[in-house]
Structure formats: C-alpha cells, structure tokens
Amino acid sequence: MERLVNIHVPSTLKKELVGGCEFISHMGKRVPYAYYIHQHLKQGSSLSVEKPDDILISPNGVFSTGFHSVGDNAYSFAIWFSEPLSDGNHTIVWMANRDEPVNGRLSKLSLLKTGNLVLLDAGHLSLWATDTTSTSSVKLQLNDTGNLFLHTSEGKVLWQSFDSPTDTLLPQQLLTRDKKLVSSRSLSNYSSGFYKLFFDDDNVIRLLFDGPEISSVYWPDPWLRSWEAKRSTYNDSRTAVLNSAGYFNSSDDLKFMSADLGIGPKRRLTVDVDGNVRLYSLDEIRRTWVVSWQAFSNPCRIHGICGPNSLCTYVPDKSSGRMCNCIPRHTMRNDTDHSYGCVPDFNLSLKEGEVEFVQLRHVEFYGYDIGYMENYTLERCEKECSQANACVGFQYKFETEKGYYSCFLKTRLLDGYRSLGFSDRMYIKLPKTNLSSSYKPFREFRLDCPDQSRAHELDRTYKKNEENGSLKVLLWFACGLGGFEIICILSVWLYLSITCQGSGATTQSYLQVATGFKRFTYAELKKASRNFSVEIGRGGSGVVYKGTLPNQQIAAMKHLDNANQGEAEFLAEVSTIGRLNHMNLIETLGYCAEGKHRLLVYEYMEHGSLAENLHSNTLDWEKRFNIAVGTAKGLAYLHEECLEWVLHCDVKPQNILLDSGYQPKVADFGLSKLLNRGAINNSSFSTIRGTRGYMAPEWVFNLPITSKVDVYSYGIVMLEMVTGRSPTGVHSTIDDTREKEDIMLVMWVREKMHESAGKTSWIEEIVDPTVDGEYNMGRMELLVRVALLCAEEARDARPTMSKVVEMLLRSEIED
Template identity: 55%
Template sequence: MAISIILLFLPLIFFSSFSSSTIDRLSGSSSLSVEHADDVLTSPNGDFSAEFFPVGDNAYCFAIWFSEPYSEGNRTIVWMANRDQPVNGRKSELSLRKSGNAIITDAGRLTVWSTDTVSESPVFLYLHERGNLILQNSEGGVLWQSFDSPTDTLLPQQLLTKNMQLLSSRSQGNYSSGFYKLYFDDDNVLRLLYGGPEITVYWPDPELMSWEALRSTYNSSRIAFLDSLGYFSSSDNFTFMSAHYGERFQRILKLDFDSNIRLYSRKYRMDKWTVSWQAMSQPCRIYGTCGPNSICSYVPHFGRKCSCLPGFKIRDRTDWSLGCVQEFNLTCTRNETGFLKLSNVEFFGYDYGFFPNCAFGMCENLCLQICDCKGFQFKFIKHDHPSNIPYCYPKTQLLNGHHSPNFEGDMYLKVPKTLPIQETGLDCSSTVVKQLNRTYTKHQENASLKFVVRFAMLVGSVELGVIFIVLCFLIRTHRNSSAGTQNYHRITTGFREFTLSELKKATQGFSKEIGRGAGGVVYKGMLCDHRIEAVKRLNDA
C-alpha cells in the first residue's frame, strides 16, 4: 500500500517541479520578481532560461543562461541586462509597462535598466529557442532583442555588427564590464582592444598592416557571424572553423576576462565545455595578462607565471591585471642612472620610436636623454642583409612583458645605480583571478518613501508611549481594586465601601428593622468600631 501511494505521488511531484519553471512569456502588466524562484522565462525547447542571477552579496542581475545541466554555482551565462548595476534581493523586479517598455527596478523603485521602447499596442516578452530575449508587440513587430546588445558572448545565428561590441567581464567571479572588447574599427577590421588605463589594439598583431594580417578594409558592412555548425565569418575576410565542426554541438563565442576570445563547444546538454578555437594560442602574448611593470613566462605543465620587474612590488596579490608598482625614485641625472639587463624579455608596444642601425651605446644614450624613458628594447633583426641589423626601441611604458627563450633580444630596465636588486615573483595560473565583492548599492533614495518611513516611526513611538502609560494605569487600578476587596478601598468621594457579608454581620442578618419606605427596608447596624449606623436594603437588591 505504501509503495502504491509513493508511485501515485511521484508524477505529481515531477509535474509540479517541472511546471513551476516553464513561464514561456511575460505579458500585460506582469513582472518577474527577484524574490520568487519560480519566476523564470524558459525557451520553447528548454535550452535557455532567464531570471535574476546572484552576482554578489544581496546583488542580482537579470541574465540568460543554458538551462541544462543545472548547477547553482556553475551556470553558463550568455547575456546579462544590468551587469554594472545589480539590484537588491528584495522587491526588485523586471516588469512590462503599458507604454511598451520593459524595465528593471530595485527596492527603491529606481529604474536601473530599460529597453527604452514605446508601443501603442500590447507587448509581451519571451525567450527564443536560440537564446534571444525578444520584446514584441501584438502586431508581431520586434521592439527590442538581446541579440542587438550582447555582453561578452555571441551565440550561433547572432550577428555582430558595426554598432555592437563584446565586452569582457572584470574577472571570473565579477560579471561587471572589464577591460577588453571585440569590435569593428573605422577601417572595417574586427579587432580586440584593451581599454584599461592605457588603450591599445592587440589583435590582430598591431605591427602588421591589415593586408598582412589577411584582413580586408574595403567591405563597410561590418558583419560577423557564427553559424550553428561552428563556422565563423567576418566581412573583413577573417574566418575560422571549430575543431568540433558539425551538428549536435552547443557553442558560444566568448571574450573571456583574460582578454582572449575563444569558441567553446560541447555535446548537446553535456556538462563540460571544450575550447575548439582561440584567437591567441600563447598565454603570455595575451594583452595585459600580468599588468604593467611585470613579466609573464610560460612553463609547460604549470601554466603562466607572473613576476614583478626588479625594484617593483605587486599592487594587489589577488589581481595580477593591476600589475606592479615602482619602489625606487628615478632621477634624470645621467651619472646616477644605469640599466639592468633582462635576457630574452620583450615588452611590446609603447615605444618612443624605433631606430634601425642603432648601436647599443647610442640606444643607451638615447634613453638617458629622455627622462620618461623606462628602459629600452634592443634586438637584432635579419632582413635581406647577410648580417643582422640592430634595432633600438625606447619604452615610455612597461606593459605586455613576457619572457621567451626563443626571443632574440633583451630588455634593459632603467634603474638607479644604487638599487639593491631583489627579483620577486608570484605564480599566476589562468584560473587564479581576483574575486571582487559585489554588493547591492542603493543608488538613489526615494524622498517620499523616506518621509513616510520617518513619519511612521514617529507615530509608532507615540503609540508605544501611550500604550505604556495606559498599562501602568491599569496595573495600578488593578492593585487598588484588590485592596478594596480587603476593605481598604476608598472611592474618590471619601465614602467607605462594604461587602454584603460585612453588612449582614453588622445588622445581625438584617434582623432589627427600624423603618420602611418605597425604596426598601432600613435596618439597625453596628460597625466594627462600635458606631451605630442605619443600613438600607434596596428592594432591587
């Protein structure tokens, strides 16, 4: 019997858990609340889900991710609405307005994100089977879609055009906007750009002309596209094919927080994603890997290793992208300044200029003459000549440093002659990143709400005071009433109050009648202090 009951309820449990998370559209003036776990939009094929996602302590962003396999701490996020302005975990919601606008509001009713759309006809919001969140009116017109405003991920069948960009996350645990972006430049070329304290393009190789990088600048359409089979093509003639080409694979093209763009593939609804293509195969050639004033080196079977330059210390041990800071004072006096040789170390970018056929002594003097020179790169390059030609590259900034035994050149760091050299370093694998704390911040206080809350607090305080006074009075009255039952109570007029038993005793059981009237009979009585009193017993008593 018990087994049959369990079997009877199993379908009900399964149906309840499944149906609670299958909202296919949002319409009318309805909303999705951050407080309701069942407020989830799901695509018709079940591949994608959209709801509020926790990004920190009491901080939530509305996001789209792959529904399966489901893991609370390991979701594959493909889009996020309010990535730079998370909302509170209470009373925040995504809602539709009668005006045709979809908005996200926080606990204080402040709008933190909006589609900025208007429609005279009713609108509804739904999640397409390809992972595209679409706001549509009743006539079938698309007012807004998430495919037109990507974050750091491009899905199959999603276009990247001249008005769009992919913007990396800040770190693996922080989904806010980072430093790197994929975009079409003014020459119609698809590029990767570092937008930190210093701005520079790092892919394709900035030292190459566009035609040398096999890119075309003549197609002004600026469109890039990843198809469902794993083939990527761009209007600048850049193409690549996934190592896992074909159907039955789910894919995402993602600009990772470490500045590299990668194509990830996995078998349909399987757990593990595999890198099937990446723009830069050498980890230390990825821009900004170890931050300024540092060196990246690659060790097989270990990964990347970041170390500060001699005379520098790490700025933040949990975030190598911030680099290292200088510990010495450098003057422009020639006789107080020297150079430290760093063999097989290259810093690319931020050259004061490049000087061919420049002897080592001339290059050294050139850097000494430039007060802002941080050091110089010196290497030999072989062209069509039988001997190598020396090149000099004075550096204004020390960024993108890396060590490679195959690099035929050296870096000469400008340092004080009195500097005690002590090289420091820390390991930095590709998975070690800073976990930035993200908490919900009240961005703007509501003045009316603030007044109402304060007024309610004041009224509440007054009510508590009144209740306290009344309670004290009642307690005192109760005590006085108890005393009256013991014949010690005197009313405010000064008369004495007697009980019926006391009156019976004083009149000897109402036995000595001394008078009678319309109201009742009068009896003679004697009190306990021997005073004679007349006691009238009323007829109604």
C-alpha cells in the first residue's frame, strides 16, 4: 500500500506531530499518517477488518471505504461519507455484503494477483467477489464521486460500485435497466429490505413492495396509466441520473429537482426503510441531512407500511408520520415492527350463520377484490361475503356517476388506510358470538388508547352482581363511590383546563395543526422576552420581540395582537409551517396558544431583514445576487415543491430575513393561502392582500389569484435591491395610486435599458451608486432582465419561480 499525496484530509482527521512522526487522530484513535491514508489497493494487498483505520479515502476526502460494523462481531465492506453527522454516525452509501456480514476477526478484503477482488470471512470462505481477471496490473481506488472502481494500468475499468448500488444513488451515478435500489430492512438492520426502485418492463421507473408474502407496485399510483402519471413508455434506454446540481432526469420523463437546486451541497437519493424515496441535501453547519424532495408526503400511501389487517393513519407530528392500529379482533404480530401487521384471534373458518360485520368508517383497503357487485344493497353485500369462505370483508362504495352503491369483496385486508377524506365504508367479517358493544369505541378510532384496553374497561363497567351478601354490597358501593369521585375530579380538572385556555374547541383545533413544534406557555415566553420589552419588528398581524429561550437560544417571538384576525392567521401560519422545510424559509421553533394569546417562536436572524440592510454597505453585489437566488429558491419551494400549494401574498424586503452568513430566509406566512394545485381560478380571497408598492395588478383588478402574484412582488423587490429606489418613491410626481408607482419603477428601468445605445452601460445608470464594490456586469444584467420578466403586467408573461431559479443559476454555472 502507498501513502496518498496531495490528498484532502477531512476536518475530523486531526494531524499531529508526536515524537517527530506524523499521526492522525480519527474517532478517538491515533494512527500513523502514512499507515492510515491509502491512495489505492494493489494486487496482493488486503484491507483487514481487525484494523478499523485500514481504509481508502477519496482524493477530495469526502468518501471513505472500509469495514463498517453492522452488529455484534458483524461487519460489511462499505462506502460512507467521511465526515460524521451531528450524532457521530456516518452515512453509508454502498455495501458489498449487506446480507452476509463477515466475522470481526481474520476477515479481509483482498485484491488477488489474478485481478479478482474477494471478501474473505474468518474461515477463508469467499462471501463476495467481483469475479474479474486481468493479465495487467490492477488497482482498487475510490474517486471523488464515491465510486469504488477496479482498473488496469491501461485505465480499463474492470468493476465499479456504481454498477451495483444498494439503497442509495449518488450524483452522476446512473440507474439503468439492470440496476435497482433496495431499501434496508430497518435503521439498524442494513440487510436487504422490502422496497425496490427499478425500471419495469414497460420502461417506467416504479417503486415495488416485495414482502415475504405478497408483492405490489405502489408508485406511480397503480390505478393510473403511464401517461396519466406523466410517464413515457416509448424510450427503452432506461437510464436515470441525478446531476451535481440536484436535478433528476429519467428516460421515462420523470423529472424533479432539489429544493436547494444548485452546485455545492452534498446530496444522495435513497430508498428509505419506510419505502419512501427521498432526495437529501447535507446541512454542513448542523451536520444533518435535510429532505429536499420526496416521492410521498403521506406515508400511508406506501404499501406494506403497516402490514396486513392493520390501518395506517397519517399523523404529521410523529417522527414516522404515521400510526398503525389493528382492526377489531386482531393483535399486533410484532410490537417492534408494524410491517408484520396483525393476526386474528379467532378461527378463520366461519359459516354463514356465525358471522356479523363491523363497519369501519373512512377506511379503505387496497386490492385483492374477488368480486364486484354492482348496484347492491348493504344486505346483499353482507350475504355474498358471508357465503364466500374466502371473503374477509367488503368495501361498500357509492358510485357517483352511476348513482348507486356497489360492493367489492376482499380476500385480504392489505394496505389499510384511514382518512376523513374517505366517504366510503368498509365492513369486516367477524364471529357473531364475539361481537358486542365493546367494539363500538373502535368505530370512533381513538388513536391514543389501545382498543383492547377499552374493551376490558367496558366489560367491567357492564358487569352486575345479583348476590345479596351485605359485604359484597358494601364493597361494590365503596367501589362505585370511589369511581364516581374519580370521575368528578377528572371532570372538574377538565373543566378548569378548558376554562383556563379560553375556547377549548378553538384551541384544540390549533393544537392539532401545530404539530412538530415545542409548545410554550405564555409565562415562559413573557419571561424569555423580559416582559416583551425588546421590539425588533412590527407588521400588520402583530409585533415581533427578541428573547432568550430556556435553552439559551435567542429567538424571535411574534405576538398576534388582534384576537379575531390573529387567531385566523395563527391557524394559517402554523398549519402551513408544519408542512414546510427548506433552507431558505425561516425555521419555526415553537408556538403558544393560551387563552387569547397567540404567538409564534422563530429562529433569530442576526442581520435582520433585507429592508434594514438595503441601503447600507453591508450588502455588496455578490451578497445581493445570492439573496436573489436564495429568495427565489424559497418561493419556488412554496409554489411547487412543498406538500401543499402555498402563496405567500406579501413578498417584500421586510419579509426576507438574513442569517449570520447573509443567506436569505423568507418569513411571515400570515398572509399565506393554501390552495389545491389544480385550482387555477381562485376566488376565495375576499380582500386585497399584500403591501402597497409590491402587489400585483390582479389584486387591484379583481383577477384570479395564482402564484404569479408572488412572482410579481419578487420582481419589484429585486429591482429595488438593484436600484436602491423604493417602488413608492421613484419620481416625485407620482400619483397617489399604487398601480402607477409600480409601473413607474418598471418603466424607468425599461427606459434605461432601451436607451443603452449610448456609451455608458444602462446597468451602470440604474444600479444603486451608494453600494461599494465591483460587480459582474453580465450577472447583474441577467438579474435585472429576470426581474423585469417577473414584473410583467400580464400574469401569463411572468415565469414561474422555479424557472427564475434555473435562469439565475445558469449564470453561476457559466461563470
């Protein structure tokens, strides 16, 4: 083995000089520098499992390869990101022997003189090999993209890890017809799981649940034809790639982009253990992976997630995003792994007269229909299922177009999903003798209590003693009195809690949507802000104060003043923010919903808003261009990438905040509006929204409101940032109406652009003369032209925010 020269050493590897020799400290161990870093593995050499630091590192230091522990005395040869995450763990991107780990002693990876790379266990058994041969000299190397490759001295690649991926696709790595991504079994079990991303025989990329008993495709939606899912079957090349900028493109027309599109962040596309495909970007500061795109926002749409005879309910505030519950008379097969589902606690052989049906509202099960009974009454459906031994239940569905009910008989209850959006009913077949009122609570589907425990409670409640023994009478009387007292105490406590919180129903509705954040009491925030003494901002919906949280984190606290307006804004903001996650959006730390008090707690931005810095020398032209790109990315995420369609409706410099590195974060969603992406013509805005000077003409002329109103406001903000001129103060002779003031700013810039026949560049005439420093003329001209496109009067002439991002980033790539 040879020491690699001119190699980048990760920051976690600290070089020291001890006794005149160079050492590197890695994971708490000190090893010789020459021994630790290897440029390549030569023929006749090995990497040993007994030497944890016996690894190869890519020239840029980003990736490492070696033996990785996957259990007690169990190791796999793997590739991982060299820098650990905030929790100390390394992110694995490839494994050679994920399903057959080797022993922690005497195992090694050897490059034989024949050119074959083999993984040998302690007993010298070959568990994995490349099956390559070569008469030339051969080396094993890890390149900067994370590809481990075996090549000859002539440069011929004999084998590479990019051709045999596990669960992760790295930038520049191709996914082709003979490759597939397979999830891990669990977060702690790296062996092959049940979910696969692959090219199907019809040339379409699909997600497959390949369980121990059944298999089913679940993405794209199996009931859609390829063109309805916006996929093409005509290109049989079957290739897909994620490029370095975060853009994924496939031969079946599947296209998506990272929310932080652009060259720079480290990324990976992974089929996760829960069956979802996610694109991750690494937050270098916090050392965590951030989801920048995902195939499913609702995990209950993924097959096999809760197993058979189980119901999945979407619960956003849970880390998994879901809750699995067994249907009545079924118990969980494995309490630690819900994917095993539930098993019945009764004999499945039921005759017609021995069964009854339990109704499950707002529930549907996918597939396995053995019969379709059109225009059937409920009684006829029950009879058909009772007579069919294979039938375990039926879906009773109202067919709107036909105007009557039909039933779908089921042989299996798989991929159950409960949602209040389902109006149809599901009926499951159970033994008649065991049906009782004890199952009524299940129909209500309480998520916080197991159904079995409630059934036992009901049994005890309804038991009655017919004996006359005085002792037992006194005992039952004492128990009843004690139970009554407990009920009274709980009732009083509940009443006081509701009274203290004001309107209980309203508060509960807020708490349901305010998921995923810390809930603060009003007293906590009052203390943290020193009785709201430091005001740092004021808007139409409330005042923002600075404070220090109990964990010593500085935060911004927005207090919604107006009770009527504030409550509605609070609900809109929290329900929106709960579904948003982007590096160019302000992060919400918590909330307060106590009595009439409604507060939101945000991360504190050290440099305030763009409006505060616009006319100072703190923002040079480089920072201003980066602010334009970051703001566009945040708005593009709101419009196109997040789980709902979000309109900001009040884009202005005051709502673009700057962090310690002057990176922009879009803030204040008090005027946001959640819409259905398909509803282009929207008439649900009853009042004009936004800020004078930045509002699009649609507001004034009562035209349909779309995402293009934000595009218009963005264009005005960018022109203001470049020119230093307020949209409400371009000329002293401006009318008092907003329309003319906006148009005057745009017209003034356009006039300068058209007058560019002179010697002086029109860009030099419009840029803010008070801003110091040089600027890239071509880049600045592009920014102004893009801003003018955004500020077009005609809505359809404006680009989308994703197109704006693409145009601005193109200049960075070309530079």
